[in-house]
Amino acid sequence: MIAEVKDRVDFRAIASKARQLIIQMIYEAESGHPGGSLSAIDVLTYLYFQELRLDPARPDWEGRDRFILSKGHACPALYAIAVERGLMPVDLLWGFRKTGRPLQGHPHVGSTPWVETSTGSLGQGFSVAIGMALGLRHQTLPARVYVMLGDGELQEGEVWEGAMCAPHYRLDNLCVIIDYNQMQSDDLTKNIMGLEPLKPKWESFNWKVIEIDGHDYAQIASAFDQAKHIVGTPTVILAHTIKGKGVSFMENSPCWHGSVKLREEELIRALQDLGADASEMPPYLNGSFKQGEDQHGQ
Amino acid sequence: MNNRPQLIGSSGDSLREAFGRALVRLGERRHDFVVLDADIADGTGTHHFKKKYPQRFFQFGIAEQNMMAVAGGLASVGVIPFVTTFAVFCMRALEQARLSVAYARRNVKIVASHPGLDVGPDGASAQALEDLAVFRAIPGMVVVSPADPLEVDQATEAILNYEGPVYMRTGRSAAKRIFDAGHRFELGKGQILRDGGDVTIVACGVEVARALEAGAIMEQEGISTRVVNMPTIKPIDVELLIQCAEETGCFVTAEDHNVHGGLGSAVAEVLAQACPCPIEFVGVRDSFGESGEPEELAEKYQLTGPWIAEAARRALGRKATQERLIRMSSPLAI
Incomplete structure (x- = not known):
């Protein structure tokens, strides 16, 4: 089945394009969170192109699976994949973080209806997902709920309130993904507030835990496939990822967490790393994308 | 108009008990709401609902932040939650009420017992004297504080009929009866x-x-x-x-x-x-x-x-x- 999926959808190509969009929208906004967006995008690509039952023409379809980005600061990844999946037009990206435009600095259901809930205060999206899973089951609706948390987010006490709650209610329609890039805003997660041993922590809270490489589509596919067949227990996927994945100078560097103003030479270098060429550049660059040239002259 | 409030002695006549009984009354007609509790159903009056409708009563333990945001999730899939705890613990989950309820525009009813000095012997830690102010400051949040058991009953129905986030105070102590059956509570009206x-x-x-x-x-x-x-x-x-x-x-x-x-x-x-x-x-x-x-x-x-x-x-x-x-x-x- 996984092989069939790979034949049908070129996840890597989609993710690569999504990474370019992430960099472009953060450049245009002059702020945003690239590191955690780039680490999350492979899992999001698989979710939106393979796993989630959704209908881009009817984003409010009652039977849809729900996805919540609890680490709301990584919304450039969510917006990029939404564009590619046909949930919104690409032009909206160039208004990201700008006054009067719909794409807020953190996801907001009020201005982007296909977003399932407003996030941006860590821990809350997880609890909202639990509420959705509980509510769907209460109404005997078969839809599933997926929620992505950051690893730094796990320092929030609310997460562990929820971690007790979901297994108590045997929410097997809930699947959590932890974007385990080992970095947070100020430093390495282990230096800020250590999380390890993380797998036993979740296991001792009665979760089914699956550990994967969050950039390997075969492993991602296998994990989501397993999670769907687990009965009576929620699943958490510990997705080991690389912060800033795909952009050489951003990889494994907490200083690219956010909120970063990208210089034009950084934009160009990042897009080159991601395999973009001049013909793919967005119109706002006005033809200024010339390989290796520093347009700022600084 | 009744100018003579009448003390109705027992704690069974408190505003929280009136709220608990109102939930049971409404539960029979309305199947679209559920009740959320954080281990104080006896204190908030929701134990009546728990007994009558166990399948619609959800326990969250002593974990109000999770409970409040869960309410946002329930509302987003069309289930109306009454989130119930003491007023001070509603403030503990204030930021969840702000982001996951009000900012997300969810149809959630937050009902707080034990407000004010009316809490009595438990002391300052439990006496919420700030809740009306902080919930009033949240955009879109309706804030209600009824005066007697009959008004609590009517207000509970009114906030359920209203589409949007609401914060309502009940009360711990034996209440005074002010209104007779002719009273009509209307949201937004004095x-x-x-x-x-x-x-x-x-x-x-x-x-x-x-x-x-x-x-x-x-x-x-x-x-x-x-x-x-x-x-x-x-x-x-x-x-x-x-x-x-x-x-x-x-x-x-x-x-x-x-x-x-x-x-x-x-x-x-x-x-x-x-x-x-x-x-x-x-x-x-x-x-x-x-x-x-x-x-x-x-x-x-x-x-x-x-x-x-x-x-x-x-x-x-x-x-x-x-x-x-x-x-x-x-x-x-x-």
Whole structure:
């Protein structure tokens, strides 16, 4: 089945394009969170192109699976994949973080209806997902709920309130993904507030835990496939990822967490790393994308 | 209009019990709501609902932040949650109420028992004197504080019928009965319980009964006192406040809450813009509470009928001074 999926959808190509969009929208906004967006995008690509039952023409379809980005600061990844999946037009990206435009600095259901809930205060999206899973089951609706948390987010006490709650209610329609890039805003997660041993922590809270490489589509596919067949227990996927994945100078560097103003030479270098060429550049660059040239002259 | 509030003794007649019974009554007709609890169903009155509708009662343990945001999730898939806990613990989950309920525009009903000094012996840690202020400051949040068991019953139904986030206070102690079966609670509307032309007392929650006592005291002194029940603090009944300002010219507000940010502030915001006039504020004066019997605390913190009457005399005094000054400054003054 996984092989069939790979034949049908070129996840890597989609993710690569999504990474370019992430960099472009953060450049245009002059702020945003690239590191955690780039680490999350492979899992999001698989979710939106393979796993989630959704209908881009009817984003409010009652039977849809729900996805919540609890680490709301990584919304450039969510917006990029939404564009590619046909949930919104690409032009909206160039208004990201700008006054009067719909794409807020953190996801907001009020201005982007296909977003399932407003996030941006860590821990809350997880609890909202639990509420959705509980509510769907209460109404005997078969839809599933997926929620992505950051690893730094796990320092929030609310997460562990929820971690007790979901297994108590045997929410097997809930699947959590932890974007385990080992970095947070100020430093390495282990230096800020250590999380390890993380797998036993979740296991001792009665979760089914699956550990994967969050950039390997075969492993991602296998994990989501397993999670769907687990009965009576929620699943958490510990997705080991690389912060800033795909952009050489951003990889494994907490200083690219956010909120970063990208210089034009950084934009160009990042897009080159991601395999973009001049013909793919967005119109706002006005033809200024010339390989290796520093347009700022600084 | 009933000017004589009647104490109805047992804790079985508290506002929280009235809320618990209202949920059971509504649960029979409405199948679209559920009740969320954080291990204090006996305290909030929701134990009645738990017993009658166990499948619609969800326990979250002592974990209010998760419970509040879960409510946002439930509402997003079409289940209406009543989130119930003590008022202080609603404040513990304030940011969840802000982001996952109000900002996400969810149809969630937050119902808080144990507000104010009315909590009594448990002391300051449990006596929420700030909740009306902080929930009032959240955009789109409706804030309600009914005055007696009958009004709690009607208000519970009204907030369920309203589409949007609501914060409602009940109360711990034995309540006074103010209304008879003819009373009709309407969200966003206040009612004149006692008419008068010299001064208006605006009150909510347990202070409504005390305001009526103050009205009776003032009557004995020959002062015509209007008493207004203002159960919806947000959106407040602007029209009624302006009418009272025009007809009586001065105000007292009374609430079992800090004088900062609650009913008094809401009234002052309206009057300062629309119809400036003297206002005196009865409430806890920017302090925490303490252990004690509710009535004793009400006396110590100056929330009782006689203290409201005293505030009304001050308001009248200021109104008289103001009127004198206006007459003196008028070119037509003789």
